[in-house]
Amino acid sequence: MRYTTYLFDFDYTLADSSRGITLCFRHVLERNGYAGVTDEAIRRTIGKTLEESFSILTGVTDPDRLAAFKAEYRREADVYMTPNTRLFPETLRVLRTLKERGAKIGIISTKYRFRIHDTMDQHLPADFLDIVVGGEDVSRAKPDPEGLLYAIRQLGVKKKRVLYIGDSTVDAETAQAAGVDFAGVTHGVTTADELAAYPHRRIMDSLTELLAPRRIAVRQIILLFFLLWFGWAESIPLDDDSTFIFFTLFLVYLLKVGSTRRLLPREVKAWLCEKCHPLIVRARAFHIRQIRGKAPAPLSTQPCTCRNCGHTFTGNFCPRCGQTRGVYRFRLRHAPGNILRSLFRVDGKFGHTLIALLYRPGHLMRGFMQGRRAAYSMPLQTLFLLVAFYLLAVQLVIPKIQEKQTVMETETYDPQRVEKLRESIADLQEEREKWIEDSLTAILADAAIIKLKQDLAEALPADSLKSNEKLKEEENVTILGIGLNSSQFGEKLDTYIRDIPFLGRVWELLKRWGHGNRTLHVIAILPLFAVGTYWSFQNRWQLRKHPQRVRFNLMEHFFIQAYIAGQIMLLSILVLPFGLADYEADIFALPWSIIFLLFWWDLRQLYLCSWWASFCRTVWMFVYGFLLFTCILSVGFGLYLVAEALLSA
Numbered sequence: 001m002r003y004t005t006y007l008f009d010f011d012y013t014l015a016d017s018s019r020g021i022t023l024c025f026r027h028v029l030e031r032n033g034y035a036g037v038t039d040e041a042i043r044r045t046i047g048k049t050l051e052e053s054f055s056i057l058t059g060v061t062d063p064d065r066l067a068a069f070k071a072e073y074r075r076e077a078d079v080y081m082t083p084n085t086r087l088f089p090e091t092l093r094v095l096r097t098l099k100e101r102g103a104k105i106g107i108i109s110t111k112y113r114f115r116i117h118d119t120m121d122q123h124l125p126a127d128f129l130d131i132v133v134g135g136e137d138v139s140r141a142k143p144d145p146e147g148l149l150y151a152i153r154q155l156g157v158k159k160k161r162v163l164y165i166g167d168s169t170v171d172a173e174t175a176q177a178a179g180v181d182f183a184g185v186t187h188g189v190t191t192a193d194e195l196a197a198y199p200h201r202r203i204m205d206s207l208t209e210l211l212a213p214r215r216i217a218v219r220q221i222i223l224l225f226f227l228l229w230f231g232w233a234e235s236i237p238l239d240d241d242s243t244f245i246f247f248t249l250f251l252v253y254l255l256k257v258g259s260t261r262r263l264l265p266r267e268v269k270a271w272l273c274e275k276c277h278p279l280i281v282r283a284r285a286f287h288i289r290q291i292r293g294k295a296p297a298p299l300s301t302q303p304c305t306c307r308n309c310g311h312t313f314t315g316n317f318c319p320r321c322g323q324t325r326g327v328y329r330f331r332l333r334h335a336p337g338n339i340l341r342s343l344f345r346v347d348g349k350f351g352h353t354l355i356a357l358l359y360r361p362g363h364l365m366r367g368f369m370q371g372r373r374a375a376y377s378m379p380l381q382t383l384f385l386l387v388a389f390y391l392l393a394v395q396l397v398i399p400k401i402q403e404k405q406t407v408m409e410t411e412t413y414d415p416q417r418v419e420k421l422r423e424s425i426a427d428l429q430e431e432r433e434k435w436i437e438d439s440l441t442a443i444l445a446d447a448a449i450i451k452l453k454q455d456l457a458e459a460l461p462a463d464s465l466k467s468n469e470k471l472k473e474e475e476n477v478t479i480l481g482i483g484l485n486s487s488q489f490g491e492k493l494d495t496y497i498r499d500i501p502f503l504g505r506v507w508e509l510l511k512r513w514g515h516g517n518r519t520l521h522v523i524a525i526l527p528l529f530a531v532g533t534y535w536s537f538q539n540r541w542q543l544r545k546h547p548q549r550v551r552f553n554l555m556e557h558f559f560i561q562a563y564i565a566g567q568i569m570l571l572s573i574l575v576l577p578f579g580l581a582d583y584e585a586d587i588f589a590l591p592w593s594i595i596f597l598l599f600w601w602d603l604r605q606l607y608l609c610s611w612w613a614s615f616c617r618t619v620w621m622f623v624y625g626f627l628l629f630t631c632i633l634s635v636g637f638g639l640y641l642v643a644e645a646l647l648s649a
Contacts, residue, residue: 012188020084145178362605
């Protein structure tokens, strides 16, 4: 690696703070009678000092007046700047990768140092950045090289080993004056042609070009091919035995290769970027909108009378009842939009929550727990609605699949085999009566009968007495060789509870409610995953190792798991029309390999950790959940034995 030190500008290079800057400038300018300044004109001044920016926007040259503007701006920035600053999507990955390679990282900006730390400390450890030079640390702002030269002296590095990255011609002039190499990035309003007029090493569309990935190796291509081939052979045809192990390994390895290697030659990549430029622009705009949220509507200053409560107000919403001022009559042309809004805009947030669950689930959960809740539905509300949509979709899709399965089972029905199995079961039951005194032989006979009944249930067609056979199987299962079977115990317990009128009614209600209730089953396992996640990510060892990690309590982990369960149900709805309904009887309608990948992805975004760390912690989460489930079953079985002894007495 040629460069050992990477120094970055902040605004429009590492982060987009244009919304906060524009908002602060707008408040100051309108307060002082400059209402005609456009947002684009404000954005063109980003990177300059506040005095220079206000002078350009207002034409004022009086130093005292400009100082007053600056003081007002600082008061506005204390309120609006940090909440309206967002890092670019690739920023954290680029910084972490450069740091892992042993490079020194610094930030040189005209923005105040504490505001930079307010943003960066939310995502990175406190000692991650080697140096931060703000506007208060220098006497002369950029393009004067004072701040850049100061950082080089403090880090003790040579100029030829330093690369300065910025987004504007001011940054290019600063690097040229300091005698260091410059790399431009077109995140801001400055075009590539404007940056190319200055000495530069490269002009980038994204900071990821700093990583200079190597070409993919032949051995990696061969390994990817074999993993894909094994995954295809494993999953086709799709059935209950498909585990998707090789396909999962293929996706994981492809992700690793894609993050460290250049999959396509630069010429091919440039040609594709040129052809797909409109799609890339729209995808990037969509990504930024998901990060920043929907821009607020312009505030109306015209008086309006609310049609709901009759209150006269100014603004977009009535302060008394909350109804919008833009109330329209229902017409036929509004019908499609009204239907879609009725389905996907529950409380005005449901649709946005669904998109976030598919696109940025971990960031959604972290933001919701940290207080950004106005744009999202509540976790349990989202889960209940998605379960309801899933059950509705199942009623439309599953009957056709069941009809096909019934036809296939009827075609493979062998009456001779069924008759032989029934005769074998009858013979064993007669012999079983002779072995009552020999308890060990009786237990072995019971096990053989159970196995034959399982074979009989599989041999019977779908519309037969298969369920009754399974019921008989359950009735004859002995518990650890104890003579009392489960049906006897269930009858005694049911009789005991029915003797109490109130408990009897509640007992019947719970049995009817819990049988086949997917919502109840999903909610029942949420505490297991919540405790497992809390133990794997929030234990003391992890917090000592990663003190910068966001901390969530156990209740917050429960809501996080509710969001993840909602995400799984949403994907289950999306795959149902494609015939992927083999897991309909499970708790979730997706294979556990896919569920593990979703947990891996979500928890990585939630805790802002690496892929490997998230993988290990996710494995531990499942281990803890399984151990907790085992403990609960053990306690339940112990209570069963105690109740059996009491009822037998």
